[in-house]
Each structure stands twice: as C-alpha cells, then as structure tokens.
Amino acid sequence: MCADNTPFLLLILAIGAGNLVQAAEEPRIIGGQFATPGQFPHQVSLQLNGRHHCGGSLISDTMIVTAAHCTRGQSASQMKAIVGTNDLSAGNGQTMAIAQLIIHPQYNPQSQDFDMSLIRLSSPVQLGGGVQTIQLADADANYAADTMATISGFGAINQNLQLPNRLKFAQVQLWSRDFCNAQNIPGLTDRMVCAGHPSGQVSSCQGDSGGPLTVDGKLFGVVSWGFGCGAKGRPAMYTYVGALRSWIKQNANV
Numbered sequence: 001m002c003a004d005n006t007p008f009l010l011l012i013l014a015i016g017a018g019n020l021v022q023a024a025e026e027p028r029i030i031g032g033q034f035a036t037p038g039q040f041p042h043q044v045s046l047q048l049n050g051r052h053h054c055g056g057s058l059i060s061d062t063m064i065v066t067a068a069h070c071t072r073g074q075s076a077s078q079m080k081a082i083v084g085t086n087d088l089s090a091g092n093g094q095t096m097a098i099a100q101l102i103i104h105p106q107y108n109p110q111s112q113d114f115d116m117s118l119i120r121l122s123s124p125v126q127l128g129g130g131v132q133t134i135q136l137a138d139a140d141a142n143y144a145a146d147t148m149a150t151i152s153g154f155g156a157i158n159q160n161l162q163l164p165n166r167l168k169f170a171q172v173q174l175w176s177r178d179f180c181n182a183q184n185i186p187g188l189t190d191r192m193v194c195a196g197h198p199s200g201q202v203s204s205c206q207g208d209s210g211g212p213l214t215v216d217g218k219l220f221g222v223v224s225w226g227f228g229c230g231a232k233g234r235p236a237m238y239t240y241v242g243a244l245r246s247w248i249k250q251n252a253n254v
C-alpha cells in the first residue's frame, strides 16, 4: 500500500533500545502536536473499507487532492472521505461518498513520479466552521531553502506505526534542490519536493500519505514517500503541486 522502501527496516534494526523507550514515552509523529478542532479545515481522512487509509486536502466543495498511491487499484465504492473532524473516533465529521478517482495518467508506482490523484465527491460537502477548502500553490511556485511548511495527518505517531485516530501536525523545513535532487536521493524527480528536519525528529509517516504540506496557507506538497519515518539526515518526499498545477486545473477546474 505504501511508498516507503526498505531502508525503514534497516532503520528499525539500527535503533537502540534507548531510543525506543524514548519513543514510547513521547508518542508523537516525529515532532508533531495534536491539532485543535477546526485548525486544519481542509484536512481529509480517506477511508478504505471503513478504515483510515490516507490523507487528502479539500480544494473545492466536491474535489479532493491526494496521492496517486492512495487510490491506485481501489474503486470509488470502497472509499469514503471524512471532513470536518480532528478525531476519527468522535463521529462528528461529514462522511462523503466518492463518485470518481482520477489518478494522474503519468503516475509511476515504481518511482512514485506524478504521485497525485483527484477525488470527486458524489455530493458537495457543507462548507463552514470546521470545513474549508485550501488554496493551491501557483504553477512552479517556489520557496527558499529552510522555509517552514506545515504537515498534518492522521498517520502513525511512532515507529511502531500506531494510528492515533486524532489529527496531528508538525512544522518541517523545505530542502533546497542542492540536496533534494536525483544525485543525492536516487529516483527523485522534478515532481517531488523534500522537507523535514535534518535530525529526523520531524516527519510524516504511514497513513499521512496524500495529506497536505502547506506554505503560507497554500497547498504546496502532498505527502508521498520517505525512508521510514524520520530517518536522520534524510528528508521526506512530497509531490510538488506547482509542477502539476495545470493538470489539477484541467481535471478539477480549480
């Protein structure tokens, strides 16, 4: 299901017992905090057969942006989208049926290039209060290295991949193309941006995929893949919205 690759297993083996104890005492998704109600009104929980599967971002009252690897091989009838909650066990969100999954035609499941899908809801969500759309970054939008970005998701909160049901968020910093390129990270493409703290203490993780990375309140990246969760010296990879902006416009009319 997930785009994470083998270095994660190596990482687990390399972690000493002391670090695991620390992780257990501080069960946070690699540096995050729990979100308050309404703090991320664009956040979506994509459900597969009634369980949290991936994140997403609401870009209009009927369209969601997520990762291609979240919808690949799935059918719309098995998926639902929940909006307007920061606690999936509270049952206070809007649960929406899905009409159509639009996977990017150039998505490559091996390389995760073009890792983006659009989801069309069967009926519009009710906007207001805890449910709002997020603006998309402009085509080719760019930011200086170390610009702070915000990630959020219902994904795993520790290396044991425990799901919290509650929405978390964290601040990560964007990495420049000087490091975030195919020489340093084999397989990295122009449809990807890198972000994360060099210490590895801040990261997205399993279950966050498809969810938002925002800068200045605009959707700049989509959680895509990484080397485990929070590997030291390594960033996590996000689909670059600026590179796929015109495809979104054509297919979502947003």
Ligand code: ARG
Residues within 6 Å of the ligand: 001, 002, 003, 004, 054, 155, 203, 204, 205, 206, 207, 208, 209, 210, 223, 224, 225, 226, 227, 228, 229, 230, 236, 237
């Ligand atoms: N691919 C994973 C998912 O489906 C997580 C992506 C982010 N992983 C990471 N190590 N930053 O949720």
